[in-house]
Amino acid sequence: MTTATSPRALEHPPRDRIRLEAVLHALSDPVRLRIVRDMAREGTELSCSYFDLPVTKSTTTHHFRVLRESGVIQQMYRGTAKLNALRGEDLDALFPGLLDTVLAAADAQAARTEGAA
Template sequence: MSTRILEHPSLEEIRLEAVLHALADPARLEVVRFLAEVGRGVACSEIDLAVSKSTGTHHYRVLREAGVITQVYRGTAKLNSLRRADLDVLFPGLIDSVIAAAGRERSRQHAT
């Protein structure tokens, strides 16, 4: 049985501009918000994104390549986890601030 391993940037390879780019998309921001909330690895199917499967795959790849999430195969499923500890070391408070701002934005949009 072969194990599929996905490439992830090392801590030293994670760049702020890549992380900010990854967080700039609403679907990717929703993935990060969900992962931060549950605090554990989850399969892609557990996160309800309003996009096609191929578009969802793209969003997960962008997050992984930016160093925002890790993905590991468990059987045929990919488990996704937020790299919170790594991101907090590199960019203290960034994830919490972005998630809080996204929540305020969502509330503001629903109020109009």
């Protein structure tokens, strides 16, 4: 990926530096998993303001940073908006089926939780 060369450039791990334990850690948090589920469902780049999360703005920033630094998402600036995209191709190349399996399990869990409410 890229190393930061300007204040608006964000560092991302290159594909060969993405570690399974970092990805699993990033996906283990319910808020971060919700972000990833939303991104997968929409299938396009989303601005940070798209997400309506039950945490403060600073905590939201932390969650996006964990996702970016683990290699789960890529963030880039377009004008004044910071856009987020899943690195599905990179994750599938390194850990085939992992993201799809995690997302399917999260969807099944959400359905069970909603059914019990």
